[in-house]
Amino acid sequence: MRAAVLVDEGEPEDALVVREVPRPEPGVGEVRVRVSHAALNRLDVWIRRGLPSVPKPRVTGADAVGWIEHAGAGADSLLAAGGLEVGDRVVLDPGASCGACRACARGETSLCPRFRVLGEHVDGTLAEFVVVPATAVHAAPEHLDDAQAATLGLTFATAWRMLFTRARLQPTDRVLVWGGASGVGTAALQLCTALGVETLATTRSEDKVAAMRELGASHVVVTGSGDDQGDRVVQAAAEAFGAEGVDIAFDHLGKVAWEPSMAALRRGGTYVTCGATTGASPRAGVTRLFWKQLSMLGSTMASRSDVRDMLDFVRRHEIVPLLDSTWELDEVVEAHRRLEGSDHVGKLAVRVAAQP
Ligand SMILES: [Zn+2]
Missing domain, CATH: 3.40.50.720 (NAD(P)-binding Rossmann-like Domain)
Known part of the structure; x- marks a missing residue:
């Protein structure tokens, strides 16, 4: 599959390449999502600069909207608990946690000592496919197109x-x-x-x-x-x-x-x-x-319940996120340049795949 991969630290043209990488396989309790649109965040720029430094190569990007394409072992029942099934259009929660510690038991997943973020601790969303826990996908608000919905997960x-x-x-x-x-x-x-x-x-x-x-x-x-x-x-x-x-x-x-x-x-x-x-x-x-x-x-990122409550609120109030611009995956270097400058207002989305 094609993906925007972080291969070094520094300027966008030195650090980022778009290339073929192996398609990820979902493990137990995980799903594979076919990405329609991803979105850029300031976090991507910090990581590209090495603040923090992450293992490379790493597929970059924390936000995405796409379709659940394949469910790993045991993931179907987790999806069903959230009213979802394979094929549904979903927004990704960029955070994941251990599921076993006291913070996770309280539902405060963002306070988990092993909290991890897409594109930072694990491969991210600027790719044709991304694997996430089945509990980290939520139905995308129906009133938003894919570029708009892709910007909701992190900011x-x-x-x-x-x-x-x-x-x-x-x-x-x-x-x-x-x-x-x-x-x-x-x-x-x-x-x-x-x-x-x-x-x-x-x-x-x-x-x-x-x-x-x-x-x-x-x-x-x-x-x-x-x-x-x-x-x-x-x-x-x-x-x-x-x-x-x-x-x-x-x-x-x-x-x-x-x-x-x-x-x-x-x-x-x-x-x-x-x-x-x-x-x-x-x-x-x-x-x-x-x-x-x-x-x-x-405050850092969000717990699972924050993401769910935010999406409910966005749906109820029909909020439409402000989009600065939408880029193609091959334009990731230029998109990073615009994000790092100070001319934009609102979010930058990246189109990865057309609607099926
Ligand atoms: Zn935990």
Whole structure:
């Protein structure tokens, strides 16, 4: 089968090749999915750069939508428990866990010590076929085409877990969304908008304001990329919501967002982050932490129940993920270039196979 394979670390043209690789065989409790569309994530770029370094060759990609093509031993009953069978169109959960530890027993699969991610710890989705646990496939929302549905697994589930499972989002909350034009940022805006939550989105570029508005952002602040971006956000939050502040600060930027978030949050407010793309070591600000009784939360990927609940919500509210562009498998190098630049808004999908 054809696949986009990571063979080295570094620039896209040095690290990625599209070539023939053996078709994977599903083991006990696993299914093979024929991939229609995959989607790229920031995670793919970090892995390509060697952060973290993964064994190579490795088929890249965490997200996909496709059709269950073959069920391994014992997988039929696992599929049936989820109302699925061979031939169904499914969204893949990019995470898998051991199924045997205390975290897995509680259903908190993303807290499993042996949690693994497609395209990082095991071969991923930019391939004609991918093998995953039968519990890691979910019926694709009917209102979405394959390119759109392919973008849900990682970013939407990550944003869902951050907002609902970790920060306990309520319809009356006001949410500050850092980096609103990114994959996880657009997902957060769309989830908040569907719930009727008031949001303030940040973006570095004036060019992206219109897209933020279309996603339903109640307020948008253009930060630029200077040293005063934090101050601009704190001021914009005060203008948008008054002196009380925001209930939740939703972040994946890290350093530039940490202290301004603490300043913009109301007393008892919650900061939640899934990344540190601008730096991992901000000043701690312990005085503000206890004085304002803040909760500073981390979140990574999503547990199985988060993915299922997110897909139900997307279906119920007919959310359509924002697609920046769709690429062919052979264009994976160019697609990585676009993802790594800062011109895109929303997700990049990759077409692997036409509808059967
Ligand atoms: Zn486990």
